[in-house]
Amino acid sequence: MAPIKNGRLLFNDVPTGYPEPGKTTVYDESQTIDLDGVSLNGGVLVKILVISIDPYLRGKMRKPDPSNKSYSATFALGEPIANFGVGVVLRSENAKAKPGDHLYGTYPFQDYAVLPNVDQLLLLKNEEKLPWAAYVGAIGMPGQTAWTGWKEYAAPEKGDVVFVTAASGPVGAFVVQLAKLQGLKVIASAGTDEKVAFVKSIGADVAFNYKTTSTSEVLHREGPINIYWDNVGGESLDAALANAANGARFLECGMISQYNATPYTLMNLMAIVRNALHLHGVLVMQLLPKYRDEFYREVPGMVARGEIKYIEDAKRGLEWAGHAISDVQQGKNHGKSVIIVNEE
């Protein structure tokens, strides 16, 4: 077969505010790939089916800073960005994967990829016959973030009040449902009335649009809160600090309100001391080894049975990935953002 187009989304420019499609990232069709002839070097050739668009990608669009010993790697300018996805094996030189197998792992944003290291990928059996996109959402990194963070740090007790931000998103919605499965009172915020309606439909006791209703007032009336799942930082974090019960646990998963803006000045930081709060940064890749087996044993069934519901915001084709990245940073997506890169 003749070489065919291998579309890619390249990192082109470090953004200062919101990432812009066509500037921060550019979609490139200049590369071709010979699916029959490309050498695999002992690895696999994969056709990428779905790839995930997540808020944290913004954090990797920085200038590299070799003097900083502790930050995660940045994307390389001129190279494809990368994230979690599901691909189907076309050819394999590794006994652990055969053509037709579906593998979950980190892929470059391109139509096809040769991956030398099969051990970094997870073979998905998908006995529940769920859409592959579910494996980058509720059964992927976002679901794992909710599951592992909650298990490790939430320490829920009977009667606890939970506050969840970005509660219609794949992490927030999962947390809302975990908290409700444990019988807790859940306060949840989201950024559109449509999102709020979804959050109510999955069981939140109090759901509100933070753009039209004061988070402080809701928490003052419905709190104090014992558990805060923070996806947004800024003003919501400040309101949570001001309305936290003694000994409350804050699961710091993200601060999307701060990624593209000048930093918000927190007025209530002293609540950490006054109310003996506990704040924990949730990094799924650190927690996952402890919970991976349990997660893949429990969660696909929970999703299949509808115990964990989710909504999905899918775009078709890598050429839309830059737009999807921008939408997620601005909260314009409605549900888990995914790119359907190729049909099976």
Added chain:
Amino acid sequence: MAPIKNGRLLFNDVPTGYPEPGKTTVYDESQTIDLDGVSLNGGVLVKILVISIDPYLRGKMRKPDPSNKSYSATFALGEPIANFGVGVVLRSENAKAKPGDHLYGTYPFQDYAVLPNVDQLLLLKNEEKLPWAAYVGAIGMPGQTAWTGWKEYAAPEKGDVVFVTAASGPVGAFVVQLAKLQGLKVIASAGTDEKVAFVKSIGADVAFNYKTTSTSEVLHREGPINIYWDNVGGESLDAALANAANGARFLECGMISQYNATPYTLMNLMAIVRNALHLHGVLVMQLLPKYRDEFYREVPGMVARGEIKYIEDAKRGLEWAGHAISDVQQGKNHGKSVIIVNEE
């Protein structure tokens, strides 16, 4: 005996910035007390010998806010403020205390006090014959704060790097010495060269004056840090966030840089997420029941043997208590601030 003067320090006005002696608090000599005749209602009459001046007192000089369910009580306007002290019993109607006994607990800022509830006071044996002021410093609430916070949250591991702010103060200096007893590398900051010299003398590996040396630069060179003992908040906290190792523990004990100023805007809050940090508010009164016996068994001996050193900034007479409160807020004290209220 005729009634005598009972000097008191009254809370007079809620401060907006630094508390001012004569305005925020006023020293009052209008009250008298008949030491022989005053009725005890089953309690004790105590002559107060020493009383502690601590940074946290600023937090109780607020307007009362009954709608806030979680904050600590405020001082009452027109009444004496109160804090930890040591007094000697003059008369007693309770079998648990006899004249000449020394009791530790919370006292009003006055020369003499009748305390109905002896059970809230701790009988000090002081077998080491230490100065009574030590029992409001290294062997009092500040030492207990350091001891209990460290034991509960520091989780020290071999090779860890510790950063301590306000390191010449009674809490900070105790933490420096606990960390050195465990063989850890200690970076410590203080606000005058004289304080820095003391911090070096008690073993800090790196000690610097944060007013003349950049905290960020020191931490960047000497870190990353695994444990941060925060007494000051603001810029120091921001530098610690930027230079924290993955999984670092932040013991949030106080934020004195913020008590009398407009809030500082933290630039590095996302480090909590990126580096999976753990921040814990340290409230000694919540932790003390778990560690009290151990503390009073271990620490007086450690102080007597010089394993825990401290410096003391003593003023004589309650009329100076308002000045001492102001000095502590501004970092003008050198060592543990105490008022010697009366000679024995």
